[in-house]
Amino acid sequence: MQVGIYSSPVVVAVIGKCKFSCDVWGDTLNVVVRLEQAGTANQIPLLARLKVHLGNGYNCISRVDVTFAGHEAAQVFGLVGRA
16 A cells, blocks of 8 residues: 655545546645655655654654656655654
8 A cells, every 4th residue: 555645735526417426636646646656665755844744743764855747856754653
């Protein structure tokens, strides 16, 4: 299972008249997909700005810089657990 944590606005809509389906759009999805791809076993990838919000309550390992389409390169950390 691959997981990435990112926080940003998205657009969510219910599509269909007879059979409903929910879909999500936005640049956030592209970033999360790249984070998932940067993941390794026993670590959840997240960006530096989210690491700041987590504070000292969690252990994170500095990983790599990842380039996202339409964004500057960002430092990715691996969340490994509670401090």
